Amino acid sequence: MPLEEPKPRILPRAEHAVSRKQIDSDSLKVLYRLNRNGHKAYLVGGCVRDLLLGRQPKDFDVSTDATPGQVRKLFRNCFLVGRRFRLAHIRFGKDNLVEVATFRRQPEEGELPEDPADHFGFVENVFGSPAEDAFRRDFTINALYYDINDFSVIDFVGGLEDLDAGVIRVIGDPQVRFSEDPVRMLRALEFSARLDFTLDDATREAIYQRAPLIAEASPARVRDELMELFRHKVGGEVLRVAQEVELLEPMLAGYRADEATFKLLDNIDRRTRETGKTPQEGFLLAALFVEAFVSRCPTDQDHHIGDALRIANQLLTPHCAHFRISHGTRHIARELLVGIFRLQRGPGFKGERRFLRHPQTPQVMELFALWQESRDGDRELAESWQERLAAVQQPPPQQPSEKSSPRRSRRRKPRRRQRSPKATS
Ligand code: ATP
Ligand code: MG
Numbered sequence: 026m027p028l029e030e031p032k033p034r035i036l037p038r039a040e041h042a043v044s045r046k047q048i049d050s051d052s053l054k055v056l057y058r059l060n061r062n063g064h065k066a067y068l069v070g071g072c073v074r075d076l077l078l079g080r081q082p083k084d085f086d087v088s089t090d091a092t093p094g095q096v097r098k099l100f101r102n103c104f105l106v107g108r109r110f111r112l113a114h115i116r117f118g119k120d121n122l123v124e125v126a127t128f129r130r131q132p133e134e135g136e137l138p139e140d141p142a143d144h145f146g147f148v149e150n151v152f153g154s155p156a157e158d159a160f161r162r163d164f165t166i167n168a169l170y171y172d173i174n175d176f177s178v179i180d181f182v183g184g185l186e187d188l189d190a191g192v193i194r195v196i197g198d199p200q201v202r203f204s205e206d207p208v209r210m211l212r213a214l215e216f217s218a219r220l221d222f223t224l225d226d227a228t229r230e231a232i233y234q235r236a237p238l239i240a241e242a243s244p245a246r247v248r249d250e251l252m253e254l255f256r257h258k259v260g261g262e263v264l265r266v267a268q269e270v271e272l273l274e275p276m277l278a279g280y281r282a283d284e285a286t287f288k289l290l291d292n293i294d295r296r297t298r299e300t301g302k303t304p305q306e307g308f309l310l311a312a313l314f315v316e317a318f319v320s321r322c323p324t325d326q327d328h329h330i331g332d333a334l335r336i337a338n339q340l341l342t343p344h345c346a347h348f349r350i351s352h353g354t355r356h357i358a359r360e361l362l363v364g365i366f367r368l369q370r371g372p373g374f375k376g377e378r379r380f381l382r383h384p385q386t387p388q389v390m391e392l393f394a395l396w397q398e399s400r401d402g403d404r405e406l407a408e409s410w411q412e413r414l415a416a417v418q419q420p421p422p423q424q425p426s427e428k429s430s431p432r433r434s435r436r437r438k439p440r441r442r443q444r445s446p447k448a449t450s
Pocket of ligand 1: 168
């Protein structure tokens with residue numbers, strides 16, 4: 026943290042392209058009311074970054090010098106959340122929620138909570154100035170403010186320059202900031218992939234050096250950030266880089282992937298881009314383990330499902346225990362893997378019809394097709410299963426009757442007449 030309050034670079038309205046039209050109207054109402062009541066009212070974080078880049082922000086976070094109690098007095102529809110750090114949630118209608126945080130500073134040593142899993146440098150209720158609030162954030166491009174008072178952009182940390190240059194740079198000493206919160210290393214890779222930005226040298230070097238620390242990060246937070254990667258369609262890319270910089274193994278409790286798995290994850294990201302549907306966690310889990318699973322499955326004549334189940338459990342159980350993944354999600358992943366085993370061994374085995382009619386089977390097929398594609402595998406096998414699936418899902422052909430199938434009945438009639446003219450009369 027700086028000893029003296031640094032002077033920010035201020036970009037007046039005329040020198041940037043952020044317009045109020047791009048800002049969510051409820052967030053604007055909150056900003057204006059705070060401002061009218063004598064408070065500083067800024068947008069901050071990802072939304073300012075995205076607006077400056079001409080991207081659509083996911084959400085609009087508001088920062089202010091009003092305390093949570095003061096915010097609550099200003100808004101009827103407001104309630105305070107968070108035990109350690111109080112945030113104000115202001116509700117609009119049924120669906121919209123604006124989150125308002127009071128400027129905070131980085132806590133001193135003695136102010137941190139005892140459980141390191143609970144803090145990443147800014148969980149305590151230690152209010153600060155806008156500058157202090159900027160310096161506790163992770164990357165320079167994530168610490169810009171948009172001031173509703175004069176529509177300027179305020180930069181204490183050199184974020185504007187880094188946005189122009191396309192650089193992800195940790196605020197402060199990356200070694201220290203990654204030690205404080207190792208999840209920031211994964212976030213650095215995530216933003217680099219999402220925005221197509223490069224990591225600055227010191228940030229990259231610090232990831233190499235601090236990577237093992239991520240093993241001690243809260244698994245719940247790592248799990249959230251992992252899902253975030255796939256929501257943003259950069260899961261394959263980020264996990265590949267994470268393995269290169271030796272972050273993947275400590276992050277995923279010893280997990281390593283081969284190139285085919287990374288390609289499969291790329292294919293899943295591509296599918297998300299095409300369909301707009303984020304994959305479920307069970308689907309992703311199955312994808313992470315499918316290569317290891319199939320290579321361990323029996324290939325002898327019998328191909329017992331029981332063996333496949335056991336192998337799927339062996340792979341999934343430690344991972345799910347580490348990340349406290351629910352039984353339901355683990356069950357989905359296991360069924361997908363066992364389904365892949367059924368498809369891989371080929372048609373003609375007992376229970377095939379029931380399997381094809383199972384509601385999860387289309388998902389198995391989808392994973393199977395993406396997986397075959399990723400390893401240049403047996404596309405024909407994938408296609409032939411798709412045909413079988415389509416055949417089973419079609420309603421059974423109707424019995425020919427004069428009404429429903431006039432052509433057939435016309436053809437049959439003369440034949441019957443030939444054999445037994447009396448029968449038709
Ligand atoms: P997006 O929401 O588009 O994924 P974002 O930048 O808004 O990106 P969030 O995870 O929503 O990311 O976090 C909001 C802001 O909080 C960030 O922009 C950053 O300033 C700060 N922040 C989040 N996580 C950390 C962290 N681990 N350490 C320091 N600051 C953080
Ligand atoms: Mg955000």
